[in-house]
Amino acid sequence: MVSIDRRLFASFAFAAALLVPCGIATAEPDAKPGPASSPASILAPSGKLRAGLYPGTPTSYLAGRDGGTPRGVGYELGKALAEKLGVPYEPVVFKKNAEVLEAVQSGAVDVAFTNASVARAKVMDFAPAYLDIELGYLVRAGSPVASVDTVDQKGTKIGVTKGSSSDGVLSRDLKNAEVVRAETVGLAAEMLKEGKIDAFATNKATLFEMSDKVPGSKVLDGRWGMERHAVAIPKGRDAGLPFVRSFTAEVKANGLVAGAVERAGLRGAQVSEMK
Structure with a gap:
């Protein structure tokens, strides 16, 4: 009787083992979760901040005079955001704004500075406006x-x-x-x-x-x-939006946006009201 029970027990154990899915790891009782992703890893996954810009407008990018430092509100905000994240800054200058928008959607650039229209908000995420x-x-x-x-x-x-x-x-x-x-x-x-x-x-x-x-x-x-310009990031990186919102509020309050407007010679614009 004892030997039969043992054989039955062995059969049951073997059948139960077959029901356990392969390749599924079980957590150790005292395993700890990994560290949360940093804003830099979310917003600049390549290790540098690639900012999409286009020439001919002070809202985005103006080449430096006689080979000097470039100007433009977008150019300056991109540089400041990279410094805030603690990563190298890589301005990527396209021929036209439509190419910048395509690059944001595809993730070829990490950030852009453009009109936050309803249509664009469907394909990229925006922080609050910094310029009206x-x-x-x-x-x-x-x-x-x-x-x-x-x-x-x-x-x-x-x-x-x-x-x-x-x-x-x-x-x-x-x-x-x-x-x-x-x-x-x-x-x-x-x-x-x-x-x-x-x-x-x-x-x-x-x-x-x-x-x-x-x-x-x-x-x-x-x-x-009216156009309301804001920082835009690719869809899927919304975990970084709180950081970008905080950055936007900071550069409006500390005068960076106003200073960039003046340095670029931008006319017909004003810093958006704080929200």
Whole structure:
């Protein structure tokens, strides 16, 4: 009887062993959880902060005069964020903002400084705004557009940067004027000079910069909207957002944003109110 019981016990033990899934490790009773990920490892997983920037606008990047230090609010904020994280800074300058946005979505860059539109918030995460900028129009000499209210007329050609938030809004809202897309801000300035467009639409910080390069042009009074620029990071790194929010509040309070605005010669913008 005893030998039968032992055989039965051995059979039961063998069958039970077959029911245990392979490859599943069990935790040791006194095992401790690993250390929480640091903001640097979340926001700059490559070990350096890659900041997406684009040239021709003081909100993002302006090459240094005679090979000197670059300027631009985005450039300076990226440098400050890298220092705050304790990682090297790598500014990545693209030809146009649309390429910056694509790089944020793909994770090719770690951070960007751009208009926090509703559409963009679906594909990247934003901290609170640090800069408010009016949206307006730059008109060429002799343009039929005399005011913001007279833009939407048949025969009028309004330039926008291809794929920009201005493109998205005005392509929808303008019912009579023709929207003409330019690949870059620099090309848009040439189009204004040559009379290929009657006005160009974007934020006033960029418009004032363009006006210096287009003789006889002027930025119209009034606005058709507002841009609120904020720090953007790729989706999936939301664990780093509290750090970015704190950073944004700090650089607004300590005067870094205001100083960067002044150094870049940015016009038509103001530091966002504290929230």
